[in-house]
Amino acid sequence: MAVHGPAMTDVARLAGVSHQTVSRVLNGHPNVREQTRLRVRAAIAELGYRPNGAARALVTGRSQVIGVVAQNTTLYGPASLLAALEQTAAAEGFAVSVGSVRNLDHRSISAAVERHLSHRVAGIVVIAPVESAAEALERLPKDVPLVTVDGDPSLPVPLVTVDQVAGARAATQHLLDAGHRTVWHVSGPSDWFDSVGRIDGWRQALLAAGLDPPPLMPGDWSAASGYRCGQMLARMPEVTAIFTANDHLALGVLRALHEFGRRVPDDISVVGFDDVPEAAYFIPPLTTVRPDFDAVARASLQLLLTQIESGTGGALRQTIAPTLVARESVAPPRR
Amino acid sequence: MAVHGPAMTDVARLAGVSHQTVSRVLNGHPNVREQTRLRVRAAIAELGYRPNGAARALVTGRSQVIGVVAQNTTLYGPASLLAALEQTAAAEGFAVSVGSVRNLDHRSISAAVERHLSHRVAGIVVIAPVESAAEALERLPKDVPLVTVDGDPSLPVPLVTVDQVAGARAATQHLLDAGHRTVWHVSGPSDWFDSVGRIDGWRQALLAAGLDPPPLMPGDWSAASGYRCGQMLARMPEVTAIFTANDHLALGVLRALHEFGRRVPDDISVVGFDDVPEAAYFIPPLTTVRPDFDAVARASLQLLLTQIESGTGGALRQTIAPTLVARESVAPPRR
DNA sequence: ACCAATGTTGTTAACGCTAACAGTGACGGC
DNA sequence: GCCGTCACTGTTAGCGTTAACAACATTGGT
Numbered sequence: 001m002a003v004h005g006p007a008m009t010d011v012a013r014l015a016g017v018s019h020q021t022v023s024r025v026l027n028g029h030p031n032v033r034e035q036t037r038l039r040v041r042a043a044i045a046e047l048g049y050r051p052n053g054a055a056r057a058l059v060t061g062r063s064q065v066i067g068v069v070a071q072n073t074t075l076y077g078p079a080s081l082l083a084a085l086e087q088t089a090a091a092e093g094f095a096v097s098v099g100s101v102r103n104l105d106h107r108s109i110s111a112a113v114e115r116h117l118s119h120r121v122a123g124i125v126v127i128a129p130v131e132s133a134a135e136a137l138e139r140l141p142k143d144v145p146l147v148t149v150d151g152d153p154s155l156p157v158p159l160v161t162v163d164q165v166a167g168a169r170a171a172t173q174h175l176l177d178a179g180h181r182t183v184w185h186v187s188g189p190s191d192w193f194d195s196v197g198r199i200d201g202w203r204q205a206l207l208a209a210g211l212d213p214p215p216l217m218p219g220d221w222s223a224a225s226g227y228r229c230g231q232m233l234a235r236m237p238e239v240t241a242i243f244t245a246n247d248h249l250a251l252g253v254l255r256a257l258h259e260f261g262r263r264v265p266d267d268i269s270v271v272g273f274d275d276v277p278e279a280a281y282f283i284p285p286l287t288t289v290r291p292d293f294d295a296v297a298r299a300s301l302q303l304l305l306t307q308i309e310s311g312t313g314g315a316l317r318q319t320i321a322p323t324l325v326a327r328e329s330v331a332p333p334r335r
Numbered sequence: 336m337a338v339h340g341p342a343m344t345d346v347a348r349l350a351g352v353s354h355q356t357v358s359r360v361l362n363g364h365p366n367v368r369e370q371t372r373l374r375v376r377a378a379i380a381e382l383g384y385r386p387n388g389a390a391r392a393l394v395t396g397r398s399q400v401i402g403v404v405a406q407n408t409t410l411y412g413p414a415s416l417l418a419a420l421e422q423t424a425a426a427e428g429f430a431v432s433v434g435s436v437r438n439l440d441h442r443s444i445s446a447a448v449e450r451h452l453s454h455r456v457a458g459i460v461v462i463a464p465v466e467s468a469a470e471a472l473e474r475l476p477k478d479v480p481l482v483t484v485d486g487d488p489s490l491p492v493p494l495v496t497v498d499q500v501a502g503a504r505a506a507t508q509h510l511l512d513a514g515h516r517t518v519w520h521v522s523g524p525s526d527w528f529d530s531v532g533r534i535d536g537w538r539q540a541l542l543a544a545g546l547d548p549p550p551l552m553p554g555d556w557s558a559a560s561g562y563r564c565g566q567m568l569a570r571m572p573e574v575t576a577i578f579t580a581n582d583h584l585a586l587g588v589l590r591a592l593h594e595f596g597r598r599v600p601d602d603i604s605v606v607g608f609d610d611v612p613e614a615a616y617f618i619p620p621l622t623t624v625r626p627d628f629d630a631v632a633r634a635s636l637q638l639l640l641t642q643i644e645s646g647t648g649g650a651l652r653q654t655i656a657p658t659l660v661a662r663e664s665v666a667p668p669r670r
Numbered sequence: 671a672c673c674a675a676t677g678t679t680g681t682t683a684a685c686g687c688t689a690a691c692a693g694t695g696a697c698g699g700c
Numbered sequence: 701g702c703c704g705t706c707a708c709t710g711t712t713a714g715c716g717t718t719a720a721c722a723a724c725a726t727t728g729g730t
Contacts, residue, residue, distance in 0.1 A: 005476075007685090007686055007687085008686065008687065009686080017709075017710085018709065018710045018711075019686085019687080019710095020687095020688080020689095020709075020710065020711080021708090021709060021710080023687070023688060023689095024708095024709090027688085030707095031706095031707055031708055031709090032707095032708070032709085033707085033708065033709090036708085036709085050449065050452055050453045051453055051686090051687080052393070052453070052455060052685085052686050052687070053389075053453050053454040053455060054388075054389045054390075054392035054393040054398060054454070054455050054685090054686080054687090055389075055393050055685070055686035055687040055688090055715090056686080056687055056688075057389035057392075057687095057715095058387070058389040058390050058393050058685090058686080058687070058688095058715050058716065058717085059686085059687050059688045059689080059714080059715050060687085060688065060689095060715085061715080063389060063454070064454075065432065065454070072418070073408075073414060073417065073418045073421070074411075074414050074415050074418050076409075079408060079409050079414040080409050082408065082433070083407070083408045083409050083435060086408070086433050086434075086435045087435065087437075090434070090435075090450075095432050095433075095434065095450060095451075095454060096432065096433050097400065097430050097431065097432045097433075098417070098421050098430075098431050098432075098433055099421075099425070099430065100418060100421045100422065100425075102422075114385065115425075115430060116430075117385055118385045118386055118387070118388050119388040119389075119398075119399075119400070119430060120387060120388060120389050141340075222612065223612065223613045223615070223616035224615070224616070226616070227616055248612075248613055248616075251613050251616050251617075252616045254618070255616045255617070255618055255620075258618050277557065277558065277583075278558045278583055278586050278613075280558070280559070281558035281559065281561070281562055281583075281586050281587045281590045282586075282590070283589070283590055283593050283618050285590075342715090342716055342717090343716060343717065344716080352679075352680085353679065353680045353681080354680095354716085354717080355679075355680065355681080355717095355718080355719095356678090356679060356680080358717070358718060358719095359678095359679090361717095362718085365677090366676095366677055366678060366679090367677095367678070367679085368677085368678065368679090371678080371679085386716085386717080387715085387716050387717070389715090389716080389717090390685090390715070390716035390717040390718085391716080391717055391718075392685095392717090393685050393686065393687085393715090393716080393717070393718095394684075394685050394716080394717050394718045394719080395685090395717085395718065395719095396685080
């Protein structure tokens with residue numbers, strides 16, 4: 001038995017047509033007699049024929065594959081985004097190839113992109129949330145369709161991004177509306193654009209209310225760092241409201257507050273960011289900001305497909321607004 | 336300007352050799368003069384040449400791509416596994432193409448596998464934790480290297496799996512060792528092999544201790560279902576120890592117990608499964624069972640590569656033992 | 671000096687597909 | 701009846717690579 005399945009010529013022979021007619025049927029060309037089309041279809045089914053993507057990619061110059069470069073696909077955000085991208089791409093007939101990367105530095109990103117390019121992917125999505133990624137993107141070949149997600153807004157590259165600033169402002173405002181005098185912020189790592197945007201939004205909301213932003217508590221997305229910041233905040237009696245840059249930080253903060261006997265939301269209100277599925281089951285259920293990953297994926301893919309089809313690049317932008325999800329971790333201050 | 340980069344012949348022309356010599360340098364063949372090799376390397380660098388994977392795949396019959404079929408890559412387990420697989424595969428020079436799938440039924444899996452096959456992947460990893468997936472795997476073409484992860488142990492297909500039974504036994508035993516009279520179990524969905532294995536392990540540990548397993552509380556992996564089960568368990572004064580099939584279920588249980596004023600671990604001890612990064616920051620820190628996803632990924636890939644290189648299939652098995660991580664959610668019963 | 675073995679390189683033919691072009695037959699307007 | 705048009709189908713030529721083989725140069729043993 002041949003290791004490789006039947007080829008187009010085998011189908012053609014069985015159907016009594018030329019391989020080109022088979023190709024036409026496969027690609028949905030018009031001008032094929034209905035009867036012929038059916039014969040070909042039958043032959044395809046009978047032989048269990050599967051078109052050879054490599055051959056097609058070779059002759060057309062591009063495959064039906066989209067490359068994704070991401071750093072830590074274990075984190076909730078990237079994982080959700082990746083899954084959404086895959087779903088969306090599949091619907092358009094594209095496969096998704098992951099090129100995850102240990103660090104988002106210049107070398108790693110370039111290497112990952114290189115790998116994708118040598119597979120002749122149709123386009124590349126780079127989830128590039130940190131500054132060091134930006135410089136790698138500048139040197140990339142210009143002729144491959146590219147979209148960045150949560151990347152550097154100042155770069156002339158098509159970009160889809162969650163509106164971090166608006167989300168953070170909403171979260172902060174929500175706490176101020178509840179009556180809090182000010183809002184503390186536990187941030188993500190300072191080299192992530194997401195972090196910077198969320199810090200900005202928090203600052204903007206406070207300044208707009210005529211308030212002086214209290215010192216920033218820098219975290220690194222992990223519950224562990226949230227816990228450490230939480231231990232400090234718990235000791236400060238004037239703290240009544242905390243906005244954390246993600247839900248896992250919030251979990252660490254909640255844990256620290258609990259240990260110090262500060263009750264949430266009675267003594268201190270907390271708002272997170274991401275709306276991980278578990279957020280509703282934290283103690284207490286966490287008020288948070290939900291980015292719409294599906295929308296981000298759809299927008300990214302649409303931007304990518306536009307480039308693939310038209311061949312033109314261009315510095316397109318798309319921003320997805322997140323929504324606030326109110327739960328029980330926010331209440332007015334006690335007095 | 337040509338949209339496509341330079342081809343092997345361009346490199347050959349610049350280096351003053353035949354394209355075949357370039358090919359030899361690229362594939363590390365012996366019998367190439369050192370001086371020639373250097374000239375070719377220089378030409379490759381100068382032109383920024385990148386080999387065309389599609390052409391290579393066409394002529395060799397297989398690409399350097401591994402297809403992964405998974406259901407919900409947002410869940411912690413699958414996401415970790417996928418990331419680990421990607422890392423391991425990259426180290427071996429393979430790219431990973433994801434084919435996620437809404438449901439693990441026969442049709443969806445077959446379709447995903449078909450997609451991978453038409454891209455002529457070198458091998459396929461199916462993360463197939465449910466029974467309905469098993470039947471899809473039976474009808475798969477036999478000539479493509481395949482490994483299943485957490486699949487049906489009774490199927491004659493290479494399988495890598497976490498030793499769910501041993502993990503669950505260890506968790507249950509840990510609670511019994513602490514002095515509890517019996518252990519309740521909040522399980523995952525009953526069509527998942529993982530669930531079944533964890534239920535088995537729990538039963539085995541109880542039976543070995545001469546105990547009659549209490550009724551099973553069926554969940555679905557989500558914190559929401561854990562919460563619902565927890566509400567029931569919280570009302571039953573005789574419950575002092577709970578083993579949940581994963582950490583998110585545990586989170587829901589913890590929340591329910593907290594609402595009913597049952598303290599953990601003072602009144603009730605809880606053990607989870609998975610060791611999500613946040614587990615250490617639950618209230619209280621969760622004792623849990625940690626599967627080694629890296630080891631699973633390594634084993635899967637190794638099994639796959641063996642098949643790819645040797646061409647032989649065979650019903651190889653590999654089981655990875657998980658480890659218990661003791662934290663503060665377990666204590667002896669009060670009296 | 672000759673021959674075989676070995677090292678190094680080039681030539682040719684696939685791999686399976688699509689694009690471009692070249693037929694073939696049927697039909698209708700003149 | 702002739703010719704152009706249209707619908708349909710076949711033929712041919714690559715795409716960029718590797719494999720198989722052929723060719724040539726070098727070496728060493730006799």
